[in-house]
Amino acid sequence: KPYFSLPQPLHLLLGSHARCGVVAAALAVTCYWNSLECGLVHDDIFAIRDNADVRPGTPLASAFSDDFWGKPMSSNVSHKSYRPLTILSFRANYALHGLEPCGYHAANVGLHAVVTVMVGWLCRRLVFPEPDLTFLVMCLFASHPVHTEAVTGVVGRAELLSSVCFLISLISYTTSLSHSPYQQTLRVLVSILLGGVAMLFKETGATVFGVCLAYDLLVHSRLQLLRCLVKRTSPVFPTLSPLLLRSLSLLLTSTLLLITRVLLLHGNLPRFSDHDNPASFSPLVLTRALTYSYLYFFNARLLTFPLTLCYDWQMGSIPLVETLADTRNTGTLLFFIFLLSLSISSLFRFSSRKTSSRGVLLSLLVMVVPFLPASNLLFRVGFVVAERVLYIPSIGYCILLVQGVKTISLRLRPLPHPPTASPLPPSPRAPRSHLPLFLLVLLLVGLFSVRTVVRNSVWTSRESLFRSGLATVPHNAKIHYNYANYLSDSGRLDEAAHHYYQALRLAPDHASSHNNLGSLPGLDLHEAEFHFREAVRYNPTHYRALYNLGNNLLNQGRLEEAEKALRESLRVNGEYHGSLMTLATILTDTGRGQEGLRLMERAVGVAPSDTLVRNNMAALLLRQGRVEEAIREYQYSLSLDPTQTTAMNNLARAYRSRGENSNAEHWLLQSLGVSQDIDTLISLGALYFNTGRYPEAAQVFSRALDLQPHHLESQCSFVQSLIQLRQEEEAEAEARAALDRHSHAPCLHLSLATLLSKNNSRLQEAVHHSKLALEAEDVQSRAEASLILAVVLKDLGQLDKAEDSYRQAIALSPNMLNAHMNLGALLHIRKKYAEARVYYEKALSLHPGNRLVTENLAKLNRVHKQGSSAL
Template sequence: MTVARGGRNPPQQPAVWTASRYAVLVALCVSCYGNSIHGELVHDDVWAIVNNPDVRPSSSLFNIFTNDFWGKRMSDNSSHKSYRPFCVLTFKLNILLGGMTPVYFHAVNVCLHCAVTCVLMHTCEQCVFEESRLAFVTSVLFAVHPVHTEAVSGIVGRADLLACLLFLLAFLAYIRSVDVNTSADSTPPTASAGCLVISLLLGTCAMLVKETGITVFGVCVVYDALVLCGPNRHRPGSGLWQLVQIWKPFIKRACVVSSYVLANISIRLWLMGGSMPLFSEQDNPASFAPHLLTRFLTYSYLLYFNTWLLLAPAVLCYDWQVGSIPLVESPWDIRNMATALLAAGMLALSLRCVHSLQCQKNKEVLMGILFLVFPFIPASNLFFRVGFVVAERVLYMPSMGYCILVVHGLGRLLSSVGRWGTAVLSASMLLLLLLFSWKTVLQNRVWLSREALFSSGIWTLPHNAKVHYNYANFLKDSTRHQEAVYHYAIALRLYPRHASALNNLGTLTHDPEQAERYYRRALDINPQHNRALFNLGNLLKSQGKENEAEILLQESINYGPHFADAYSSLASLYADQKRVSEAHEMYSKGIEKCPDSSDLHNNYGVFLVDTGKEELAAAHYQQAIQLKPAHYVAMVNLGRLLRSSNLNKEAESWYKRALLVTRKAEILAPLGALYYNTGRYDEALLVYREAVSLQPENADIWLALAQVLAMAGETKEAEKITREIISRVNRCVECYRLLSSIYSKHGNHSEALESLNMALKQNPDDLSVKAELHFSKGNQLREMNQLDRAFESYKLAVELKPDQSQAWMNMGGIRHIKGDYAAARMYYEKALSLNPGSKLLKENLEKLDRLERRMTGVP
């Protein structure tokens, strides 16, 4: 097979045949990845989309171009420096058009994979194979390869899909920019400056989708030199000047592309603040190995490992960190044989490539090597440290080269075997494609949910500490705490220096001393672990060690300036210490650093309510809801604030809006209280009955239900519920008060009195409650005509709470009945001073005046 310089015109195929091949490729992609459509947003998707403020419709578009892929400032020390604004922009468009529904995200990824597959076939037809069927088989192999599941089924893999598409388009535009129909006496000139500019722009877009996109420029220049300019070699006797003249068009293009790439890299470094991302040992253990030999041998073996994933993707995992691939520390490690085998294979391919170039034969091997090697260079640790050991999604682009080489080898074999050999090879290739398709469909199921993904890691790589840690995090979030502790323990056994596992274990233990040991061990390993600092600070805060807690929380903020919870906790500490101005300042600083934290706005609103700034609090509650429309806690808080201002209709609407998000007892309870306080007892009963069904162990909600039943006249059920609460709860003053009210309502004053005595025996901490109990007891004794005992109860009530005008009046009434008019007047006047508008008190004083005048004979 011979190929004209690059832009060879392949034999024309009928339009129907061409369209049918593209249709088959699309059908294959959809059939292999159709079951991924209904998957959730999992793993890195949560951080890149759900928790990324830049993708929200309300966020500024400018932030996409100043922040990294995860929504952090590029200048932030904790940033991974992954600058992919165009990919983030597609996430933002996804949300604008379809909301956060995962199915639309997955559908876009599948469509992109279809597009890449089709463009790959077109590229292979134009620049690689002479036979269209080989281009088609290459694309079929690419379409069904299982190693692509992470890139297609995981939403963050969109960066690889879109970068690959732009990579191919940039390459094709570059080829079109060169005039391949020139004479053999000089290298082909640039036929279309416009196409060259488009190629540069598409390559830049590929880089702005994912960093590996920039490698297309290397592929273009090498292809230009070896293929497009291949026949114009240095002829014997040519001088240097003559050689420069021959290669002048290529040199111009190469200089333009090189200058453009250098400018792009310079801008990128400027955006990064001139610093490289900081990764931990568990991200990339080999890069932290103290010996150069260990690093070299391990990196070399990882090249083989990635190649093996392309050749035989039987074992796939979403994370290959922390123990999945032990370091190669000795030249005698058996794995070095695999590395040597890869080196021999690549050498043989290179020699074959050189031979093909010299003979001006096909360029399939060259294209396979270019597409395989160049896109993988950024992930090879060759120029800079990367944040992973092996990542299957970074093989999406290199797999194009793998597919080309495999199909080239198949084509060579087919041309050298007989009919039976052809049948065997064809059947073998078909079997491989079927196995790959089956594996892809199965692997897609792994990405359907967070549980499926993390549990698959446990089965696939049980010696990987990271997969145990991730699975434990899922179990912790699912309140399966015992299982979570078990897997955190395994993660620590496999990797004892896992600071985050120690920190999370601390959050699960109920023993404060043990929790503190876990947090301190985590900080011994990583003194800058801001969450361990935060958790330890909160623990010490709860123990009253406020000074040390303040220091730790401040350090948590220093090492995590965008950690909103730390600002809230430290501001809460200041508020508890009555350092109101400092609390205000801390909340303001937190909102400045974390303007998109809905929880921070909500917590600030609670603080503002406590400091009497209700209007400002309402604004922050509404801001929290705007940032997170499902923030039901802020909705309930706003409802309570409106309720306190007697805006009952507005409060009710916010409670009901919160219930549209989730039906929880903590939302139903305040709504039930609103109905109760406004006399809507039937509605209150419905709400409280639902609340107790959701939280049957909550005694407060049962008591509220009993109170509503009592007011609605269903006193028997109210009494029964109250008795059940008393049997389950050691101390319940309000239960006895309610029983007293029920008995009093039915005229059972002795039972009401007994209930009040039981309530007083529990010795309530609140003096106001104790005063009210004595007052109620006085009322029952008065109903029983035990006036002296009633007087003593009222006296105890006013001693505890002197502003009870009713108790003073009742004391005056008893003295009035007893004939002690002087004492009665004193008590009446005291009550009147507390309640000057009381007509009853004034009438009682007038009656007292008439009695005294009658006794003294004064008319």
């Protein structure tokens, strides 16, 4: 056999490029089929779920003015990654099925299958005319485990789409070299166009121009360059003018794209910390050089032995190489010796009649040039190792591996017969078997496939991804931090705190760990303040930590310090709507309502489609008495997201403030249609109770108790409703049963005091429960307890104490009608007529036309007249 080929049955089955492509694409889909069960995890959350540019309500143009994460490119907190066409692909997914993850993953799997077929196309046109070898390259690429981050992680779509354009551009350019000048021009223009499009999917797509230029110089035109510039056997200009034109077009295009990309930075480079890329922040040149060199070897090792994979290699996952004595330098040295030997031998052995050297050179170019942006040689990057950036370089690796297989197969050709003088023809020699070699390659593809399927399961959820990272690199503080974030979001606060502390043990200066630890619910305010201040100390531009510090100080009542922290947060990022909203609230509370309103309007301008911003704007308007405008804001917020129950509940409150109870009821019922929330049930029950619809109120409070049987507010409200329905026995039973769990609940004691005050034989019990109800925290409840106590004391004949209790009730609630009316009647009985008149008149001012008060005043007037006549 002149070269490696598949066993005969497979060769007959897969003997054409088309059939090979179909089988390889099927393998790609099979390897990633279980990724369809994965969710949106890690960076997917920020790039898709939380990215307003993915939503249909955001203008399409925003995708071209914002970075990959939805922040304006002009912002000084922007990540500066510019991939607008990838964002539009996410937007197309969202338009079809919202945030359902399966569709996003299906698109990625389909794109991976397309790239696999195109890799075969590239091999067929440039390296392996034999379908057997092309098939092996496609199978290795389709199943390689290092691709899981790019394929199973949805944000890896940037790599996939960029690769599609990269490959078409490369194929178009390289095939143009063997066409007529007209066809060549067209194909080069297509290549340039697709290279530009690849860059809009991901910036590294532009490296295709470097691959094209290097291939042209080192492979296609190398012999011409040697004849013209070294041997001088050919005229320079006529021979090299097509090459010069092609090279100039590529260089000019690359320069224009580079200038455009720099302009998109708006004068601000992305900000990275030493945690993102420790080597790049080392002050020692030797450390940087040794570590970078080792990282190149590490990436090559990931391609060759993809056993240990991790979604994040930052923050100490790979310790710095600081001395020449570090044993890791041995692997680095051997890697560079191999790479240089391979490159030099291919260059010196190259001839147009051989494809082996061409295959090696092409594979090296595809491995090295697209990796350069991630190498730290051109600029600092924000990661140590990222498996997704190996997606295109792995094409070169697969070509190189199969080229090695082909080279070995050539060594296994039948040996030539020695010369002989015999007139008889020599007997044919049996070819050496290629089956063991085939089985080894097949075994490698099988191992790759199994590893890929297993690795996909890691991306099923945030928890599985982060737990896998902890198992792989437990000394990575960033993974502890990410896992703590997940635990915090899941309500597992103690575990979250543990992993935040672990992250800080490994990296005490990690500002975000301090910030998020301080943000945990239930943490002592002073401890939280310490962590926020530590976050700001280690990263003075951490605007979220400044925002959280401001909120913390606000909760401590330190308004001036809170305002200072929030203003500093806005100095760092003037478009952070959280700081704008909180500062607006402080200004409103301190009598600077107009300035507060202007800040809230800024927040709306920054995030016009953010429902939280709209709701806060409406709340501020409501506090300023601008109810109609507040209602419009709530309605607009609901037009952005018709399922947000918070806006529905707040809109109901706004309508209640205007006395429009039917509209309030409508929105509370709408909210309950979305979610059976206990707070919404309580609001609806209170609406029914306050409008005298006691049967409906009791029914709603009963539903609330079905959700949370021991919810204190629901129990108290249910008992009050039963009292109004005159179901005293049931009300008392409910109250006493609730007291078994909430023995010091003032609202339950108040309800029992109300019930018992109606029974003369149980007045002492009523006094006991009234006094316990006086321990209530809110003033109105204490006023009601004082009123009931006064009524009971009056019935017991303890008039002095009753009078004192009435006065206490009025002091607590100056506009309590019954307290004024009853105190007036008590003073009337005790012949304190002048004082009685004062309280009667106050009661009448609170309730003009009150029949009882009017009659008592008339009696008081008659007594006054009789007294005057007697004089």
